[in-house]
Amino acid sequence: MKKVFLGTLAMTVLLSSCVSQKKYADLEAKQKETQDLLNSATVKLNDCLEEKATADSRLQTLEDQNAFLKANNQELINNMGNLTTLTTKGAENLEKSLESLREKDLTIRKLQDAVTRRDSVNLSLVQSLKGVLGNLDDEDIEISVEKGVVFVSISDKLLFRSGSYNVTNAAKEVLGKVAKVVNNKPDFEFMVEGHTDNVPYRSGVLLDNWDLSAKRATSVVRILQNDFGVDPARMTAAGRSYYIPLVSNETSADRAKNRRTRIVVLPKIDQFYSMIEEGMKDPAIGGGGK
Structure with a gap:
């Protein structure tokens, strides 16, 4: 009986031992599977952490x-605002410049018109003088226009x-013809200039060439x-001595050329200004006609 009991106990223990080993193996397999899953999860976790x-x-x-772009965007907006301001000011300045140029152009055109009319008057004067003096020798009298001024050199x-x-009496005839022309041109003034050569001069009360040139001009x-009724208010007498020669004074022929009396005929200054003002009123050049 005892033997049977021991045998049964031994069998029970043996059977019990077999079941535990199997569970252990299962548990071990599950543990390994769990460990593998844990390792895989750890790897994925690390990958996720790195990502x-x-x-x-x-x-x-x-x-x-984004912050940099925002700052740049704001700066661009500010610059655009500044650019708009500058563009507006630039447009205003450009318009002012164009207006100034238009005004200057208009003024130039008005002056050109006045000068053209002055030149036309001078041409008429020259033609009149040549008409009355045309029978004289060119060596004795010369009529020219320089820089808008008419010169009669005798x-x-x-x-x-x-x-x-x-x-001289012969000269009075010439001066009478000149007087006839200038008397018909009341809008002109003129200056009589005396010129000498460089030979020193002293005679009587005259001290030098200055005196001689001035005395000849006043004569x-x-x-x-x-003798010819020219308004004295229109005339000026001037002595130039020998300081503005036409040619050198090396020969007697050249000195003779330098000894001359020159009548400088020019518009009255206020008359010339009136011509300019009239030009400004001319509708053809944009005048207001006021």
Whole structure:
């Protein structure tokens, strides 16, 4: 009986031992499977952590770029505002410049018109003078226009005797013809200039060539006033001595050319200004006609 009991106990223990080993194996397999899953999850977790770190870094970069772009965008907006202001001011300045140019152009056109009319008047004067003096020798009298001014140059030998400032009778005939023209041109003034050569002069009360040239100029002015009725208010007498020669004074022929009396005919200054003002009123050049 005892043997049977021991045998049964031994069998029970043996059977019990067999079941535990199997469970253990199952548990061990499950543990290994769980460990594998854990290892796999750990690897995935690490990968996720790395991806998250990379994503965080990219996110920070993008945020920095976004902040930079926002700042640039604001700066561009500000610059556009400034540019708009500058463009507006530039347009205003350009318009002012164009207006100034238009005004200057208009002024130039008005002046050109006045000068053209002055030149037309001068041409008429020259034609009149040449008409009455055309029969004279060109060496004795010359009519020219320089810089808008009419010049009548009369040689010394025609007007005066050598060393004298008394006008000859032949010269009075010439001066009478000049007076006829200038009396018909009341809008002109003129200056009578005496010129000598460089040979020193002293005779009687005259001290030098200055005195002689001035005395000859006043002699001509007196003839025009007293004999031919030219308004003295329109005339100026001037002595130029020998300081403005036409040619050198090396020969007697050249010195004779330098001894001359020149009548400078020019519009009255206020008359010339009136011509300009009239030009400004001309509708053809944009005048207001006021």
